[in-house]
Amino acid sequence: MSEKTISLGTYLFKRLHSEPIGIKNIFGVPGDFNLELLDKIEEIDGLNWVGSVNELNAGYSADGYARVKNGFSKGSLAALITTFGVGELSAVNAVAGAYSEHIPIVHIVGTPSTESTKKQLLLHHTLGNGDFDVFHKISSFISATTAVLDDPATATDEIDRVIETAYINQRPTYLGFPSNMFHLQVPASKLDKPLNLTPPPNDPKVQSEVLDDILSLIQNAKDPVIIIDACCARHDSTPEAKKLIELTSFKFAVTPMAKGSRDIDESSSRFIGTYVGDLSYPRTKDLVESSDLVLSLGAVLSDYNTGSFSYSLDNAKVVEFHSDYTKIKSAHYPGIRMKELLGKLVGEGSALTKICSHITPQKLVLDKFEPVVLPSDHIITQSWLWSNLGGWLREGDVIITETGTSSFGIVQTKFPKNAVGISQVLWGSIGYSVGSAAGAVIAAEEVDPSRRVILFVGDGSLQLTVQEISTMARHKNNIYIFVLNNEGFTIERLIHGPKAVYNDIHSWENTDLLKTFKADNYETYSLKTIGDITKVFKDEKFAKNDKIRLIEIKLDVLDGPENLIEQGRRSEASNK
Structure with missing residues (x-):
């Protein structure tokens, strides 16, 4: 009895729709090099084509979709489909923004057939010079990884790799899908192999040393602060951040890019406001900058996120947790990822639990911000x-x-x-x-x-x-x-x-x-x-x-x- 097969296009959409990815809506704009691929969406129960009015907006929509999915629960991603050349270039600005801000989007581009590419035919949507790879090259600068399918033997593995990389790195990836491969039959059993969505593990020996250093700093600190920034939320580390706040009772602030992050409760008595360097409210600025230890989770130190780089934090008192490295004072630890490190720090039975049993929370004196009051006939300000x-x-x-x-x-x-x-x-x-x-x-x-x-x-x-x-x-x-x-x-x-x-x-x-x-x-x-x-x-x-x-x-x-x-x-x- 022959093995059951499905089309490569169906394989792609089943991967995107199945848990834990769980995409239910796909954004994009139809174009002649992706139309037959779009037909495959209808084969998947519960998967819908949204359709946008232009590719730029479709990219923005995919970005917003991914943010909300990640904001409600553990990480997901979004899918964006455009056509070759004119369509994908129209989406580049949105995809670049997603790359900049750590938003996972799988950008799927319907491309000319492999035969047309090999013959370098003078097709529409090209530059007219026989170069079919130029747009792929452009996207390579704003993607965590790219693939252009050209080999039936490796096509399903390449699709998996592109999805896995977007999920793990929380950044866009690019998948060029030639029109003559949409209907290519592949074994349905390949879907039985689960996607590998787990980040590489931290080096246990290095991580142990890092944990010891962090615990020592916490034990000796008298007035610490936790700052939650964008990449803490993007890389699904807010559950650990929440546990850290609860265990330590340390005061905490968010940055503009982290405002509205999952698990971070602004109604907490330990919340001291939004820290934007010199543009912070005075009491927030004072409470952050007077601290003798700063635990910085997922910092993105851009100009608008830091009040034009006006952070006044002594490097000697800062521990930086990042998605792919950790920094303690001036010591740099590549590959020690925030998610696993924080998990070890706040895990059940950790040394931090014992340390925190002896911590008496500092009494916070916060500014009382009353809403602005104006007469009813005053123009809105x-x-x-x-x-x-x-x-x-x-x-x-x-x-x-x-x-x-x-x-x-x-x-x-x-x-x-x-x-x-x-x-x-x-x-x-x-x-x-x-x-x-x-x-x-x-x-x-x-x-x-x-x-x-x-x-x-x-x-x-x-x-x-x-x-x-x-x-x-x-x-x-x-x-x-x-x-x-x-x-x-x-x-x-x-x-x-x-x-x-x-x-x-x-x-x-x-x-x-x-x-x-x-x-x-x-x-x-x-x-x-x-x-x-x-x-x-x-x-x-x-x-x-x-x-x-x-x-x-x-x-x-x-x-x-x-x-x-x-x-x-x-x-x-x-x-x-």
């Missing part, structure tokens, strides 16, 4: 919005903030338990948030349809990627879209050119957008005063996640969060 927003947010919300005033303002908002925060702080591609929200809401609906997904985007950023609202309307997604209308690119104005024409945009009727995109079940609002927005925030019907809503908030042109105004000054000085 950034300071009022971000300081009062926390009162409307609820447990489990997914909050997406656009590069610009929103991503800086949200630092001032206290998140409820189990909230997921999404903001592209490092890559900072204007327009990212709309596409990301389209992916985030689909991921949220997979897990728990009652969870609210809330987008904050400026009117200028919205105009770059507004088409993706059409995708949300087509899929009848329930989402809140807050459009901060300050008549242009305010973040750019605050960096340079407050009155420059290049920071202007053409005004839209934003409240007509849902009608334009033919949403079925929607509401729109235009809010200008404190009374307007307070009434909406108190409305129980508005708080119910049962439709797509667009809420335009009218703001003064140069009104921005205080930390953004200062960051703008620093950025302009740095650019000079």
Whole structure:
């Protein structure tokens, strides 16, 4: 009896859909070199084609989808499908952002047949010079690994390797899939072999030495602090971080890139705020920088994440835990990965447990931040919005903030338990948030349809990627879209050119957008005063996640969060 076979295309989608990867929705744009591959999606029960309006937005959506899946539970990833050349290049910006910010996306590119490639035919979507590998080369710089399938004997192994590498490294990977291999038959039994999704183990001898050093530093410290940063969340180390906080009762802070990380509770009495160097609230800055030991988990020391590199932390008192190395003071330990190291540090019966039994938590004196109070007829301000927003947010919300005033303002908002925060702080591609929200809401609906997904985007950023609202309307997604209308690119104005024409945009009727995109079940609002927005925030019907809503908030042109105004000054000085 002959062995049962399946097509190579079906093999790919079964791998992506099966647990523990568990992808249920795939993003992308159809193109003539991937169409027959897309047919294979329908063969997998529970796997859906989302379809986006362009490849850039599809990439952003895959990014948002992966963040939410990882934000709700142990790691997953996203899949993005484009066509050769024109399609994949349109997605490059989104994929580069995912690489920059440690987001796992398998980028699948339908390519010309292997025969066409060998003959170097003058095909459309090429540069006309016979080079079929140039786009693959471009993607190699923004991928943890790449593969272009060309050998039936190794094709399934290459697919597995690309998926495994994306998962383990939490970064994009690239898979070129020639059109004549979509239907190639491979043994179905190959699916019986589980994917290897376990990172390489730490060297036990080196790890033991590192643990001893860290334990000694903790035992001798009088006033330690834990800083949670982006890669702690990206590499599934927040469960260990939570245990570390609970065991030690050390005070802890988050960075802008880590705000809204799974397992990190901002309502804890040990939470001291968001640390952004000199742009932190004064008491947060003092509590972090006066500490005699800093346990830094997954640091990403970029300019906007550190207040223009204004961290004032003595290297001699810092222990850095990273996804693929550890640093203690000036000593560097390659290959000692954060996830396993933290697991050993906080594991049951560990030496830390004994040490912590003798630790008396420091009494914290924190700043008391009261929401800004303004009269009901006062125009809405950034300071009022971000300081009062926390009162409307609820447990489990997914909050997406656009590069610009929103991503800086949200630092001032206290998140409820189990909230997921999404903001592209490092890559900072204007327009990212709309596409990301389209992916985030689909991921949220997979897990728990009652969870609210809330987008904050400026009117200028919205105009770059507004088409993706059409995708949300087509899929009848329930989402809140807050459009901060300050008549242009305010973040750019605050960096340079407050009155420059290049920071202007053409005004839209934003409240007509849902009608334009033919949403079925929607509401729109235009809010200008404190009374307007307070009434909406108190409305129980508005708080119910049962439709797509667009809420335009009218703001003064140069009104921005205080930390953004200062960051703008620093950025302009740095650019000079």
